Amino acid sequence: MQSPNSSSEERRLEVRKLEISDKNKGFIELLQQLTVCDSVSDKDFEDRFQELIALGDDHIICVIEDDRSGKIIATGSVFIEKKFIRNCGKVGHIEDVVVDSNARGMQLGKKIVEFLTNHARAMGCYKVILDCSVENRGFYEKCGFEHKAIQMAKYFS
Amino acid sequence: MQSPNSSSEERRLEVRKLEISDKNKGFIELLQQLTVCDSVSDKDFEDRFQELIALGDDHIICVIEDDRSGKIIATGSVFIEKKFIRNCGKVGHIEDVVVDSNARGMQLGKKIVEFLTNHARAMGCYKVILDCSVENRGFYEKCGFEHKAIQMAKYFS
Numbered sequence: 309m310q311s312p313n314s315s316s317e318e319r320r321l322e323v324r325k326l327e328i329s330d331k332n333k334g335f336i337e338l339l340q341q342l343t344v345c346d347s348v349s350d351k352d353f354e355d356r357f358q359e360l361i362a363l364g365d366d367h368i369i370c371v372i373e374d375d376r377s378g379k380i381i382a383t384g385s386v387f388i389e390k391k392f393i394r395n396c397g398k399v400g401h402i403e404d405v406v407v408d409s410n411a412r413g414m415q416l417g418k419k420i421v422e423f424l425t426n427h428a429r430a431m432g433c434y435k436v437i438l439d440c441s442v443e444n445r446g447f448y449e450k451c452g453f454e455h456k457a458i459q460m461a462k463y464f465s
Numbered sequence: 466m467q468s469p470n471s472s473s474e475e476r477r478l479e480v481r482k483l484e485i486s487d488k489n490k491g492f493i494e495l496l497q498q499l500t501v502c503d504s505v506s507d508k509d510f511e512d513r514f515q516e517l518i519a520l521g522d523d524h525i526i527c528v529i530e531d532d533r534s535g536k537i538i539a540t541g542s543v544f545i546e547k548k549f550i551r552n553c554g555k556v557g558h559i560e561d562v563v564v565d566s567n568a569r570g571m572q573l574g575k576k577i578v579e580f581l582t583n584h585a586r587a588m589g590c591y592k593v594i595l596d597c598s599v600e601n602r603g604f605y606e607k608c609g610f611e612h613k614a615i616q617m618a619k620y621f622s
Contacts, residue, residue: 336549345550356553367547387546390524392493393502393561396513401558404550425619434622439596439614453617457596460610462582465591 319375321416323423326369326383328357334379335371342406363387365431369404370423372416381408382416386424388431400428400436421451476532478573480580483526483540485514491536492528499563520544522588526561527580529573538565539573543581545588557585557593578608 326335331353339345348356360367367387374381384405391397402424407417428436439459440448449455483492488510496502505513517524524544531538541562548554559581564574585593596616597605606612 339550343550344552346552348549348553352553353549356547356549359547369549385548389544389558389560390513390516391542391561392505392510392513392526393496393500395501395503396505396509401546403546404548429621435618435620437596437616437618439594439616441614445615445617448617451619453619455615456618457598457616458602458612459594459596459614459616460602460605461592461594461613462608462610463592464586 321372321375321381321414321419323370323372323382323419326357326371328354330371330373330380333373335383338380338383338406338408339404341409342404365427368424368427370420372419374411379408381411382406382420384420384424386428386436388428388433394434398431398433400424400431400433402428402436402438405438417447418451421448425451478529478532478538478571478576480527480529480539480576483514483528485511487528487530487537490530492540495537495540495563495565496561498566499561522584525581525584527577529576531568536565538568539563539577541577541581543585543593545585545590551591555588555590557581557588557590559585559593559595562595574604575608578605582608 331350336345336348360369365388367385369383369385371380372382373379385403386400387403389399389401391399402421405417405420425436438448438453445455488507493502493505517526522545524542526540526542528537529539530536542560543557546556546558548556559578562574562577582593595605595610602612
């Protein structure tokens with residue numbers, strides 16, 4: 309007989325790349341937990357999805373789907389910047405990492421960051437970087453990151 | 466009669482996009498003032514240059530050429546990241562801004578940052594961001610930026 313908790317141990321919460329059908333699985337609602345993101349039309353979503361697909365491995369978005377609810381419960385992205393410094397080196401930029409507020413404590417954020425970091429390494433990057441709030445510094449240190457600089461921003465709107 | 470200083474007032478230190486011939490005008494040596502950048506072969510330079518050209522307005526590098534010495538004395542780059550957040554918004558990432566140590570005090574850094582910022586705005590970005598050392602915070606504040614977050618990094622090599 310299955311105990312109430314055993315199913316959680318059997319859950320396969322694997323990281324995979326974003327698929328176009330994920331819009332209907334709560335992907336946009338998950339992003340709304342991160343920042344401003346009003347409802348995105350199917351057309352706008354598909355257009356942006358195709359733009360990103362065209363960049364291939366130079367810009368990927370990954371997700372974790374809850375195999376019970378069918379909802380997207382974690383996501384993050386990384387894009388590869390091509391430089392001249394570091395002997396024409398490359399840098400991975402991690403962006404927009406978020407875990408659903410109901411799915412915390414399962415190391416999903418760590419899984420997402422590791423997936424993106426491994427991608428950047430496989431792409432030949434000499435480093436991977438990200439910007440975060442001071443409050444999230446501890447989380448990223450647990451992921452093997454160290455504090456290097458400050459982020460400056462200028463908003464147009 | 467021309468005074469020793471009048472020519473400096475006549476100098477046209479304009480910002481323009483990187484050209485392939487700039488490698489022979491001290492572009493790599495300028496980057497070496499920023500960070501590790503050994504000698505880049507002509508082949509490696511051309512390959513990376515063509516990769517970036519293929520990205521069009523989504524990734525540009527600008528330079529200022531000293532019209533007297535023919536040397537590149539300032540540079541910076543910006544690439545446009547396409548997101549789903551902010552209603553499929555875009556963000557400009559400024560990178561690798563450097564001014565030759567012999568050409569400081571002429572507001573060239575400000576010119577470079579303004580060029581890159583204007584490009585990001587024209588591309589429809591909702592913000593432009595960059596990472597810098599604590600020491601450079603004042604410079605970027607003069608350019609209209611504000612401190613927003615911290616940068617975390619993980620080096621592979």
